[in-house]
Amino acid sequence: MRSVRAIAFSSSANLGAGYDILSMAHMAFSDTVYAEIVSRGERKVIIESESALPVDPDRNAAGAPAKAVLSEFGLDYVIKIRVIKGIPFGLGLGSSGASAVASVAALNKLLDLNLSLEDIVRFAVLGEKAVSGSPHPDNVAASTFGGVVAVTSHNPIKVSKIPVNLDFRVALVIPRVNTGEGKTKKARELVPQMIEISKMVENSRYLSSFILGLTQGNRELVKYGLNDSIVEKSREPMYPHYPKIREIALKHDAVGVCVSGAGPTTLLLYDNKTDLESIKREVSHTCEQFGFICQLVSTEIGGGVRVEGLN
Ligand SMILES: Nc1ncnc2c1ncn2[C@@H]1O[C@H](COP(=O)(O)OP(=O)(O)OP(=O)(O)O)[C@@H](O)[C@H]1O
Numbered sequence: 001m002r003s004v005r006a007i008a009f010s011s012s013a014n015l016g017a018g019y020d021i022l023s024m025a026h027m028a029f030s031d032t033v034y035a036e037i038v039s040r041g042e043r044k045v046i047i048e049s050e051s052a053l054p055v056d057p058d059r060n061a062a063g064a065p066a067k068a069v070l071s072e073f074g075l076d077y078v079i080k081i082r083v084i085k086g087i088p089f090g091l092g093l094g095s096s097g098a099s100a101v102a103s104v105a106a107l108n109k110l111l112d113l114n115l116s117l118e119d120i121v122r123f124a125v126l127g128e129k130a131v132s133g134s135p136h137p138d139n140v141a142a143s144t145f146g147g148v149v150a151v152t153s154h155n156p157i158k159v160s161k162i163p164v165n166l167d168f169r170v171a172l173v174i175p176r177v178n179t180g181e182g183k184t185k186k187a188r189e190l191v192p193q194m195i196e197i198s199k200m201v202e203n204s205r206y207l208s209s210f211i212l213g214l215t216q217g218n219r220e221l222v223k224y225g226l227n228d229s230i231v232e233k234s235r236e237p238m239y240p241h242y243p244k245i246r247e248i249a250l251k252h253d254a255v256g257v258c259v260s261g262a263g264p265t266t267l268l269l270y271d272n273k274t275d276l277e278s279i280k281r282e283v284s285h286t287c288e289q290f291g292f293i294c295q296l297v298s299t300e301i302g303g304g305v306r307v308e309g310l311n
């Protein structure tokens with residue numbers, strides 16, 4: 001039987017004030033999805049995974065979008081989707097999003113559907129909806145397109161890649177904790193539904209500064225822009241270590257710091273002015289004080305989803 005493999009990178013969503021809008025793909029981790037047609041005449045998606053994740057297609061991020069693809073194209077196939085998890089889940093690394101993207105991209109090639117990248121995002125958000133109750137498009141947009149992206153419209157989905165004209169590398173401070181089922185759902189429930197106009201103005205300044213800083217290659221604007229007075233703040237009870245990690249990173253001249261997605265991972269941008277060794281040392285001490293181990297992973301911005309036909 002013909003089989004297709006798709007590989008999608010991890011990502012950090014929000015990037016400061018860009019809640020549900022901005023995200024960055026990174027090469028730190030990736031998920032691989034193999035898709036094959038098992039038989040014809042019946043419409044069904046079978047999920048296989050050696051991880052601890054649910055294999056019910058309605059509860060696996062790779063399953064719901066695959067079912068939607070078959071349904072939209074009226075295809076009566078039994079499809080097997082094998083999900084190889086390389087991205088730890090529940091840590092704010094876009095793990096569910098990457099599985100969803102790899103699943104749709106693999107089906108696109110397997111079934112010759114000719115989907116655009118924006119179509120892949122449109123289906124992949126259904127994976128996010130299945131696992132967190134919300135079809136947020138930021139992680140899936142980054143894993144699909146690669147680089148740093150802005151989702152400029154949700155319905156219809158429109159995504160723009162933001163040109164990055166500043167030299168930096170990426171580091172992730174990843175607490176090795178079990179955040180439990182439904183972390184992103186809980187984190188989204190903490191976000192206020194109403195905000196003061198002054199906070200909206202402040203966050204808009206951060207968002208525009210970050211985008212301008214990246215495109216103009218302005219380090220100070222990126223540092224200032226990686227800030228959020230609304231969403232990060234509202235979720236602090238879920239990652240009480242974050243303010244201290246942020247303080248350490250800025251003290252040692254990181255290019256910028258923010259919470260990665262819904263946390264608890266912290267994203268750091270750094271360059272040759274940054275004292276990464278001191279950050280590593282102090283951050284790991286701080287994590288221990290909070291009762292867990294943190295892994296610091298250095299990486300780079302990643303590309304978009306890759307698909308290979310195997311036979
Ligand atoms: N294929 C999958 N990959 C990852 N998580 C999945 C998958 N299928 C279902 N899940 C469930 O989704 C949840 C993980 O999603 P969650 O939003 O908490 O983390 P994340 O995707 O790693 O991070 P974030 O969305 O904050 O970047 C877990 O509860 C997990 O059981």
Ligand SMILES: N[C@@H](CCO)C(=O)O
Nearest residue numbers: 013019020136261262
């Ligand atoms: N924008 C989403 C990303 C989840 O990774 C959130 O912060 O809830």
